[in-house]
Each structure stands twice: as structure tokens, then as C-alpha cells.
Amino acid sequence: MANFGGHAIPGSFFLLYGLWLTVKHLLQLHWRRSQPKARNEMPPFLKKMEYFEGGLQIFAAFVGIMVEQFVVDGPHAHLYDKENDSWVKLMNWQHSTMYLFFGISGFVCVVSTASKLLPVGADRFALSVALFVEGFLFYHHVAHRPHLDAHVHTLLLVPVFAGSASTMLEVFKRNHIILELFKAGMFILQGSWFYQIGFVLYPLRGPEWKLTLSDNVMFVTMCFCWHLAAAMFIVAATSALVCYNLKANGHLAWVAMKVN
Amino acid sequence: MANFGGHAIPGSFFLLYGLWLTVKHLLQLHWRRSQPKARNEMPPFLKKMEYFEGGLQIFAAFVGIMVEQFVVDGPHAHLYDKENDSWVKLMNWQHSTMYLFFGISGFVCVVSTASKLLPVGADRFALSVALFVEGFLFYHHVAHRPHLDAHVHTLLLVPVFAGSASTMLEVFKRNHIILELFKAGMFILQGSWFYQIGFVLYPLRGPEWKLTLSDNVMFVTMCFCWHLAAAMFIVAATSALVCYNLKANGHLAWVAMKVN
Amino acid sequence: MANFGGHAIPGSFFLLYGLWLTVKHLLQLHWRRSQPKARNEMPPFLKKMEYFEGGLQIFAAFVGIMVEQFVVDGPHAHLYDKENDSWVKLMNWQHSTMYLFFGISGFVCVVSTASKLLPVGADRFALSVALFVEGFLFYHHVAHRPHLDAHVHTLLLVPVFAGSASTMLEVFKRNHIILELFKAGMFILQGSWFYQIGFVLYPLRGPEWKLTLSDNVMFVTMCFCWHLAAAMFIVAATSALVCYNLKANGHLAWVAMKVN
């Protein structure tokens, strides 16, 4: 969807998902630390969070696919137009494919919380694959565009592939809090960068950006680092807030968890 | 072999091998879980599976080399034609080289099952090298072709090198079920993608694909992701089937294994 | 700052920081070896070193940013010039961004020494990100320059990214002395190479270097390896000196540490 809104919607989703992951992993860490070593079972409250997360992923992926397919100028589930010998709205199909893999990731998340038959780490693996596919499609999506357009999309690949790699590492190194917060930070960075792409390609006000000016490319590269710093700050601030609350209301909180 | 069959035959082999690996590794996992920790010896049934797998690899590689060499328009074991100062049928020699390494892999598989002298992990190492050589030769095989032709072959490198890397990781992380199923999935993806290459370059019916059309490249990239989703689904479904059968007939199955 | 001094100042900083890291990590190693296994607390002296290091990083980053912004021909905190529709002194902004991340690294270093709330390894992670951002900005900074100019800057990326990677590895492998000394060596190499860049682009005496001569590129590549050998020698010599001193005055030294 080639307008500002089409970048703001996924941006908001990724931002919120990053915040959610930060909170979730800190609660899990707190739980692990407060338990005797032998117990490894998650409490019902944390399990419910996983179900909610997985369910939301499935729901969002489903809605996303439906919107991409049945929006007014969408392909309406037609892939090939035999009359004109051409593919129908490949961009929408590509976005649908991305959503599909996030849906699969949500499905694996739900199943691996519900059942112990799935190997430990399958949920991280599925999320890593979803990010890889997103990056893979974006990578081939970018060629043959004006310099600045290609550049802002290429920069998006940094958090996507870094997140995919760190999530894959989590398959082997479970419950490593730095990896988990890094993953959360990469989602936040991805979200905020989606907004930035929207601002650059479809400015809400002011003049259009010259897409071939070398200074614009240089600024955008630097701006990406500021987004990275902001993402690190957001993760740190959220973490501090969660830790402070857990300390202040620690007993109450866990009572609530056990009640649930 | 530049026709549809020449892509369907290796494709079928890789598909079946991926399914075989899925079943094998799940049986091994089940065996490990059902054994007391001290025992590490594989039961005769699983050993026989390894012999069969290795033997089949050797046999298939031998047949493959023979066919490539002594097919009607093959090189008949001639490498250099002194009269014309030119190499003879290098493509066939290249395919023979690929088969050779899978043959070596099969040989190492048999020897490492039979004897304890080989270091643990040598079989995985040999399979990883075989995949690396396949990817290495394909990589140099692809240059100077029309865009779409080069692209479908480049996409084949993804499962080949990903499979090679994950198999190499298995040398260090033995019996990690996610790695093992990932390897199986990459073989299935490779197999189904061979079919796709056949369909694109040598369509059985309908018009030829325009090899330079940018939309075709875009569709093929997306189609690759669908194959990936399908490969993941096939591995998951096969795993579910195997697990269900083991649960239903568990005792019977192991009795059979011990009898063998 | 496009002159010799502008390369000598960061060069000196990195050189000294590399030496500092060598000494610090050897003292830490000596402390760990002299302690019974149970104790893991750093002695006050080593803690003070961490505070000093972090504080200095914050201070240097602050001074660096101020100088880049408020130097005579600097941007004076203006980012966009609306009258001319152009960015203001992006190079200075870029350098400020690099300093910012080293400042963040210093901040994390101080906080993680003071408090146990931060996850173990957060300081290494922040330093690794700072190096990554430095390399990331340099990488995009280099394009479209004469061959030799681009080449000397590209070679700088080797110690920057190698240092970033090895520091990231330290997040997972704590207290591995070879990784720690490698990191120190990469800082020394970076520092000495900054001097070399200064000598090549702004020679203090003698003729200017021809920036397109292929022999110059070849010499500079080889010269980089000599710098690497020198960096390895400096780390080795410093280590030998520290170890000799610790052996000679071992008891005295630790008494001093405990007193502090």
C-alpha cells in the first residue's frame, strides 16, 4: 500500500509487539529467578500471555491477508490473468505471503504452549523464519528503485535480519535475557523505521524529498542510527519500569499470577 | 540434462530423502527418550536404516555418474578432446562430480555406522561437504544466463547452503531435533524447487515463460516462499503422523525393532 | 575534520584505550585466578577502574559532540537549513552520532558496575553496538571517493567490525582472555590505522600521495598487515610487562587493591 498509512499500520504493529516482548521476557525472567531451580513450568498467567500473543498473530495475519486480497484495487485471490498474460497485483500477494509466515509463527506459538510434543525452541524457530521471509522478500522487492527509496528499504533489512539471526540463536540459547531484549529492540527499531520510510516517501507536509540527492542518503543513514539509539532507550526505559513495578508490587503481582 | 525430466528426477530423490530423514530422526529421538541415560547404542533396526541410507546413496551416486557419462550424448569418460582443443561435455562432468560427493557421504555413513573408529559426526560432516560442493558448482554454473533462469537457480542455493550450514552445525550439536528436521525440510524444499525449475524452464504445457520479464522474477521469488511454507508443513505433518503411530503402536514398534 | 590532527586525535584515543583494556583484562584475569572459585565479586580497585573507564567514555563523548557541533565551521546544533533547502554539515553530525554511541557504552559500563540489575554482559553488548555503528557509518561514508582514499577507510572497517564481532561474542563467552586481548588489539590497530590514514591523506611533509595509483593501494594493503603485527606485538609486550610486575610485586599489588 503505497501511502503513509500503509507504512504506519505495520510500523505501529511492530512497535507494539516490541514493547510487548520486552514486558513478557522481563516477567518470564522475574518468574525464573523467583522459582526454585527444579521447577520449570510457566505459571498460568505467563501461559495466557503466550496464547494471547499467538492468537493475536494469527488474527492479525488473517486480517492482513484478507485486506491485501479484497481491498478495492486488490487481486481478489486472482493470481494470474490469462487474458492479458500477466500476474495480478503481485505486491499484494507478496505482502500476503509475509503475513502468512507471521500467522504460521503465531500458530506454532500457540501449539508449543499448549502441548509438550513440539521440540523446545520451535516457536523461536518459526518467528525467525517469518522474519527471514520478510527480509528475503523485501530484499528482492528493492531493486530498480531510485537511490533514496532503495536505501531506506535496505536499511529496514538491518533490524529484520538481525532480529531473525538473534531469534534463531535463541533456539540454541534459551532464556538469555540480552538476546530476548535485543529481539524486542529490533522489532521496535523496525516499527519506528517503517514510520520513517512513510515520512520520507510520502511526506505528510512540506516538499517531497529528492530521491537522488546524495545528502539525503547520508542523512537517512545517520537517522537510522538515531532510531537505533531510541529503540535501545525505549527497551531500557520499559525494562526499568517493569522492574520497578515488580519490586514495588512484587508479592501482589505474583499472587495475581497464581490466582489467574 | 536440459529438460523437464532432468529436473524431476533429482527433485524426486531429494523430496524422498527429506521425508526419509524426517522419519529417521523422529524414530531416533523416540528411541533416545525411551532409553535410560546410560545407554547410547542404537538398536539394530535404526542401524539397518543407516546402512540402507548409506547404501542407497552410494548406489544412486554410482548410477547417476554412469548415466551422466554413458548416456548417448555424454562424454563417455573423455575429458579433453585433443583434436578440437576443447573440453568434452563439461556439464555432465560437473553433475558427475556432484554425485561423487554424495557417494562419498554415503560411504562415510556406512563406515561410521559399522565402526566406532570414525570420529562422532563424520557422517554429518561428509553430508555437509556434499551439499557445499553441490552449491559451489551451481553457484559458478549460473552466471551468464538470462535473468529468470539465473534467478531460479540462485534460489536453489538457499536450501542447499542452508542445509550445508545446518548439517555442519550438527557436527557440534548432535541429536538436536530442530536442526535435524530443518535439514530434512531443506532437502524437501530443494526437491520441490527442482520441480519448479523444471516447470519454469521447460513448461509441460502452455506458453514459454518470458525469461527477462521482471514480474516473472518477482513471482518466482514469492513462489519460493510458498515452497518453503509447504516444506515446513510436510515436515510437520510427517512428524505428527510418525508420533501418532509411535504412540498408538509404541510397544509393538519397539518389540519389532528389538527383534530385528 | 579533514586534516592530519582530525585523524591523530581519535587515533590516540583508540591506541590508549586498547592499552588500557589490555592492562585491565590482565588484572581481572590475575584476580580471578588468585580467588577461590566461589567468590565472583570484583575488588574495589577493579571496580574503580570500571567507573573511571565508563566516566572517561562519557566525558570524551560529550566533549567530542560539543567540539563537532560548536567548532567555528560546525553546524551549531542546526540540522536543516530551510532557506537553502539543504542539510547542515552532515559530516559533523555523523561524527557526533558515533560519539553518542560510545557515550551510551560508557553509561552502560558505569551502571552495570554500580548495580546488579543490569544483565551480565550488557556492557559488552553496548560497546559492540558502538563499534557496529562506527563501522556502519564509515561504510556508507566511504562511497564515491578516489580509490586510495576509499581503500584506507575500508581497511579501517576490518578492526572496527572484527572488534564489534568479538565484543558481541564476549556477551556469551565471559572472561575469555583471548577474546579480551583480541578486542584490545583491534582497538590498538584501529588507533594506529587512524594515524596511517592521516599520513596518507594529509602528509606532514613530502609530496602528496597519488590517490589513484594501483601500487599505492597495494602498499597500503600490505602496510595494514604490518600494523596488525605491530598491534599483536604491543598487546603481547604489554601483557608480558603486566605479568612480570604482578609476579614481582604480587602481594604488594593486591594489598593495595584491597586497601583501596
Add this chain to the structure above:
Amino acid sequence: MANFGGHAIPGSFFLLYGLWLTVKHLLQLHWRRSQPKARNEMPPFLKKMEYFEGGLQIFAAFVGIMVEQFVVDGPHAHLYDKENDSWVKLMNWQHSTMYLFFGISGFVCVVSTASKLLPVGADRFALSVALFVEGFLFYHHVAHRPHLDAHVHTLLLVPVFAGSASTMLEVFKRNHIILELFKAGMFILQGSWFYQIGFVLYPLRGPEWKLTLSDNVMFVTMCFCWHLAAAMFIVAATSALVCYNLKANGHLAWVAMKVN
């Protein structure tokens, strides 16, 4: 040294070094397996092997540097010719630099065998750096040559960088026999490929190779895989021989080791 001999001499060295490493690591493995777990000290015989290896590396590096510098048409230790404003015989200087790093590796090998002050793994680290520098210089050495010439040198980088990476891994995974034999195999492959480069660029008899013919490039790529198969076979055969001898004369051999 641009002739056949100039490629055969380093080729022979690397081939022999690979064979030596195969034998050494198998003897070490045998020793480790035959010892009770507590003992970790190497026997005098294996220590002597390390001294010999390190000493030979230092000696060969010294001779190599001397030859490169003081051969008739060498630079005679002159680096810059002020009269002509040009560098003197940079190729010889480049080779000298490569030898220097292998000399350093030999020095570290000797010191780390003699003293326990060096951190465990320093010898592997130094060897890995030596290989990296070799590959690094070759990589920049290759540009701007005819296609086939560039290609055969690029293929040389595969064993060089693969060897460097696997040796670096040995810093973290000590005494992993597959890694050790892989390193040995990469040295053998490097050695045999040096011979192949000699045969291609300076054929002893027969016509010169056409350096731009695409079929030649294709053959050489495939030929590299055959060298890889041969290197794997040589390592396997040598290993089998060593194991057979150790089994046959096991007691005698260890008696001899202890006597030494």
C-alpha cells in the same frame, strides 16, 4: 615468483604441513584416550613434535623472507625508490609479509609449548591470523587480472579462509578431532591447489591455457572439487595408516614416547 617453481615450493610445504598435522593430531587423540581423565600434560614426545613444528615454521619463514628480499631481482630490503618515486618490488614485500605471520605463528607455538603463561589456544589463534593475512593479501592481489588467472587465485581463498575460520574455532573448541583433521585437509588442499595454479599459469608442456575461455573457468571450478575429494581421501588414508600402526605397535610406541 611468477613461474612453476614459485608455486610448487609453497605447494609442497603446505602439502607436507597438512600431512604432518594429520599425524600429530591423531597421536594427540590417541594419547588423550589412553590417559586417565585427570592428566592433561602432554608426553615429552608430543612436546618435542610441537617444538619441531614451531622451530621449522620460524626457520622456513626466515629463509622465505631472505630469499624474497635478496634474490637477484629482489628488493634487497629497499621499500621505496626516491629517485623514481615508486615502490620497489611490492610483490616480494607482500610474500615476505605472509611469511612473517607464519613465523609469528611458529614463535607462539614454541612459547606456548614451553610456558604455561600463554593462554590456552594462543597457538591456534596465531595460526588462524597467519592464514587470514595470507588470504587477505591474496584477495587484494587478485584484482585486475585475466578471468582464469583471477579465478584460480580466488579458489585458493576457499581453503585459506576455511582453514582460518576452523582454526579460530579451535580456540574455543579444543581437541575436536574433526576440526583438527579439517584444518589438516585444508592445508593439503591449499598445497595441491598451488601445484594446480602452477600447471594452469605456467604449463610445463603443451600449449598455454587460454585465460579468457569460459570453458576453462568451468573446468577449473570442477577440478577444485576433485582436489577437495583428493584432500579428504589423503587425510582419511593417512589417518587409517596411523591408527593401524598405533594398534599394531601401540605399546611399543608409547614406551618409546615415554622414554624420550
